Amino acid sequence: MDQEQESRYSVKSRIGDLAFFGGTPAFEDALHVGRPNIGNRRKFDERVHDILDRKWLTNAGIYVKEFERRIAEYAGVEHCIATCNATIALEIVIRALGMAGEVIVPAFTHVVTAHVLQWLGIIPVFCDIDARTHTIDPNQVDRLISSRTTGILGVHLWGRPCDIEALSDIAKRRSLKLVFDAAQALGCTYGGRMIGSFGTVEVFSFHATKFLNSLEGGAIVTNDSELARKVRLMKNFGFAGNDSVECIGTNGKMNEVSAAMGLTNLESVTDFISINRRNHKQYQDGLAGLDGVALLPYQEERSCNYQYVVLEVDESKTMLTRDQVMRILHAENILARRYFYPGCHRVEPYRTLYPNAHLHLPETECVAARVLTLPTGQVITPRIISAICNIIRTVIKNAEEIGKLLQGMPAN
Ligand SMILES: *Cc1c(COP(=O)(O)O)cnc(C)c1O
Numbered sequence: 001m002d003q004e005q006e007s008r009y010s011v012k013s014r015i016g017d018l019a020f021f022g023g024t025p026a027f028e029d030a031l032h033v034g035r036p037n038i039g040n041r042r043k044f045d046e047r048v049h050d051i052l053d054r055k056w057l058t059n060a061g062i063y064v065k066e067f068e069r070r071i072a073e074y075a076g077v078e079h080c081i082a083t084c085n086a087t088i089a090l091e092i093v094i095r096a097l098g099m100a101g102e103v104i105v106p107a108f109t110h111v112v113t114a115h116v117l118q119w120l121g122i123i124p125v126f127c128d129i130d131a132r133t134h135t136i137d138p139n140q141v142d143r144l145i146s147s148r149t150t151g152i153l154g155v156h157l158w159g160r161p162c163d164i165e166a167l168s169d170i171a172k173r174r175s176l177k178l179v180f181d182a183a184q185a186l187g188c189t190y191g192g193r194m195i196g197s198f199g200t201v202e203v204f205s206f207h208a209t210k211f212l213n214s215l216e217g218g219a220i221v222t223n224d225s226e227l228a229r230k231v232r233l234m235k236n237f238g239f240a241g242n243d244s245v246e247c248i249g250t251n252g253k254m255n256e257v258s259a260a261m262g263l264t265n266l267e268s269v270t271d272f273i274s275i276n277r278r279n280h281k282q283y284q285d286g287l288a289g290l291d292g293v294a295l296l297p298y299q300e301e302r303s304c305n306y307q308y309v310v311l312e313v314d315e316s317k318t319m320l321t322r323d324q325v326m327r328i329l330h331a332e333n334i335l336a337r338r339y340f341y342p343g344c345h346r347v348e349p350y351r352t353l354y355p356n357a358h359l360h361l362p363e364t365e366c367v368a369a370r371v372l373t374l375p376t377g378q379v380i381t382p383r384i385i386s387a388i389c390n391i392i393r394t395v396i397k398n399a400e401e402i403g404k405l406l407q408g409m410p411a412n
Helices: 005-006 040-054 062-075 085-097 112-119 138-144 164-173 223-234 254-268 267-287 322-331 362-368 382-397 400-408
Strands: 077-081 102-106 123-127 149-155 177-181 201-205 218-222 239-241 293-295 308-313 371-375
Touching: 040 062, 062 077, 062 254, 077 223, 077 308, 085 112, 085 177, 085 201, 085 218, 085 223, 102 112, 112 123, 112 149, 112 177, 112 293, 123 138, 138 164, 149 164, 149 293, 177 308, 218 223, 254 267, 267 293, 267 308, 267 382, 293 400, 322 382, 322 400, 382 400
Parallel strands: 102 123, 102 149, 149 177, 177 201
Antiparallel strands: 077 218, 201 218, 293 308, 308 371
């Protein structure tokens, strides 16, 4: 998006200015949530050339090894095992820890957090969240533990760490494994310590949409040397050496080009954080004082990657539903997303397997109906955010009238 197009963003002050009601869309090109952050291209190109020259594309190449060292260093953890993605990493970890029976998991997360359990024949027991933090509620966890429970799979949603202290206490007291899905939480801290070394083990994702991407990729991080050795074997078919297979395994390896991308982007994390932070602050200022819409705040005393701008639309105050706000933004080419909607318990196979799960998930249901994530990251400039905030303000200020106009229109 060039300066010229940006300077054309006009201020929208009336309902008729909104694209949904006949105005010109604010953006010619769609603004997506989760456009990748990309570091120094020349460095990436050089690394890729080097990989091709060496003719060593995967299997513990030098770039993967360096990436593992750098991630371990950055996250302040002893062992890092890079993988092809976080999904396989979680499956390997769960299997390596011998988790079985039931595992407690939040219902408000990427569906894959439930899938990895179900895929391994483990029952995901859906736990409610704390509506203020969007992370698993430790008080509920305690009540869901049964004789079949073998572990807790917490999620640092939006990069906000779960209540690690309370969960660690429960896990210790009830002799449960504690695994953290830290897919979204690289670069975030808890109690002054980087996410990466909490629980038994944590898993990062380096998917294209995540804070730091390696095209696709993931990592298992832990201070447990025994576990580290085991998952390293398991991600490589169980091979301990040529002709020597020690255990069951899968193919969870990261390739060299992914590692090159990860390393290149890791060199720019400080820039990524400051851009995300600047964007988040601007959204916060731009939407301040509006009744019924608010950004989920990041705690300033914690470091964070600010990768998600999470708007909560409180229908009882705005008179407009989150979905109505979303439709109006989409008409402007602002492709805001209802992330983790409608909750794991409301999609297949869980909806059919556990039809009554929603009964004990009131906070999940409520938050899932309110959340709208807004575009941020490297490609989103201050001018774009001004234009988005202007549109949201115009929508909320005219909510009552817009609500009347929308009545009688089909929901989609
Ligand atoms: C993205 C994500 C995953 C999966 O990561 P992949 O690398 O895409 O497999 C797992 N859990 C959460 C919470 C995620 O956001």
